[in-house]
Amino acid sequence: MQISLNTSHTISPSFNPNTRIQMETATLLILCLLVAALFLFKHNASSPLWNIQGPKSSSFILGHLRELLQRPAGLAEFEWQRTYGDVVRIRTSFGSEQLVVSDPKALQHILCSGYKWRRSPVRREMGRLTSGKGLGWADGETHMRHRKLMTPGFRATETQKFLPIFIACAEAMSSEWKKIISKSGDQSCVFDLTDHLSHATLDAIGLAAFDYDFGSISNHENELAKAYEGLTAKAFRAPSNMGLIMLDLFRLIPSAVMEFMNDHNPRLETLHHVAHVGKGVAKQLIAQKVDEIEQGTPNTDIYTSLVQSNLSESFKSRLSDEELVAQMSCRTLLFGGHETTTNSICWAAYELARNTELQDQLRTEIKSTERKIADRGEFEFTLNDYEEMPLLNAICKETLRFHPIALHLFRTANEDDVIPLSKPIVGKTGQLITEIPVSKGTRIVGSCSAYNRNLTIFGEDAHEFNPNRWLEGRVKTENNLGFPYANLATFAAGARSCIGWRFAVAELQTFIVVLLRNFAIRDTPKLTRIRRESALTMVPAIEGELDKGTQLPIRVYLGDS
């Protein structure tokens, strides 16, 4: 996840107080960075990680940051994993070091250690920028308090209640498509799925999480929906080299200074605007929910559940109004639950569009389940029906394995620790290393994409998209290391694992079912140039057209052929 920190904007010659604040901020920043670089240089001279192997870096200033964050998603990690094993030492800015970890036991140890390993300060700051001081920002005790209050809204029983919303949103998008296709003359149209799905999933999260109707499938005028339009493309994109260095060194700057600089950074105006509009809507919603609860007519949305559990907590454990507002703003629920599902559905559609045989097999499974539902006198799918559809589940699992949209989990050791390994790695001295002692402050990046290609767990063909591995029972799940879904790292694990994973899986299942019962989807020539781009989430883009942002052009036919 990166914030674009392009520094090429021009400074107006006319003096004004804002300009002075910006210049002072820039000077302060440069000074801080110089001191930081000097500190790092001295600090890294004697590293306890000296025996861990990793690639040579061609740049002292940038280390491997470009390979990790500017190349197509996952490629560098796959190469490093193949060459050096499941723990690799890389360089970041000014010779600093970081471990890239895809070893299952090591990841489980780090992610499930309570708060022994913390989210990095820069990632927390991103959480604050996108959602205020909500769950994504909170740490330690505060995080535990936020998480406890939010959990009831995400249980399996709640997810079942959201299914009609997901179906309605997917059907509304399909109706729009049918209208457009019927006017086209040849029974088919090319749709950019990133755009259409983004509207449909925004409506779904709005209704399920807040009982708030963005109505964005048919109407693009809602202020909050407009603020969200293309947010990832506008605010988050692959950072420049300078952006990479600053992101890496920000960890050495006191958080109050970092917050001040970001709050006054005109480049982050889009995020400030979204936060401002989101806060206004959140305040209205809190008042409405409290009112409904007091009248004895509470809704079933996630936010009502949060306000309800908050009211029932002892005063000391309650969230403040500011914290409740933060849960509503973008990252916490809207961001957490919008772009993530949009892109996962896109990747499933991409795979299905390129494999018509698989698509036909799945359509047969959908039709046979529809007959079963009709036989019991009902009309719509339930979570149980999805559960009993082996191919649907295999495709969802394989999509989430092969295309994990949250690529990296950044963590910093909060105390000295020893990381255990599932499989020894060979040290620089040729010795086998079975555990890695690390000191407080050690930084790791957990690689979801590399873990999800682990040959021992997922099979020798782990680098191929093949749903059959799940149908044939070839995936090792018996030693599940705490990952919430299918032994995949896609939703992380432990105290900070994805709170919305059930929601995400049910929404993915629903959109696939509704798409295939209404349409046949097919490849377009541009799909041969698809690139997995690392923005805030892993998004589809077209090689040679990266400046156009996210794109997934798919040909859609009415009916099933």
Ligand code: HEM
């Ligand atoms: C396919 C879809 C999704 C994927 C792959 C995904 C993945 C993740 C991952 C990897 C994390 C941990 C990030 C870290 O610790 O650095 C996370 C956290 C989170 N996710 Fe998701 N997510 C998805 C959908 C959702 C949905 C639908 C919601 C809400 C409706 C949601 C809400 C959250 C929240 C609130 C957190 C922060 C949890 C905490 O810090 O305690 N996510 N997600």
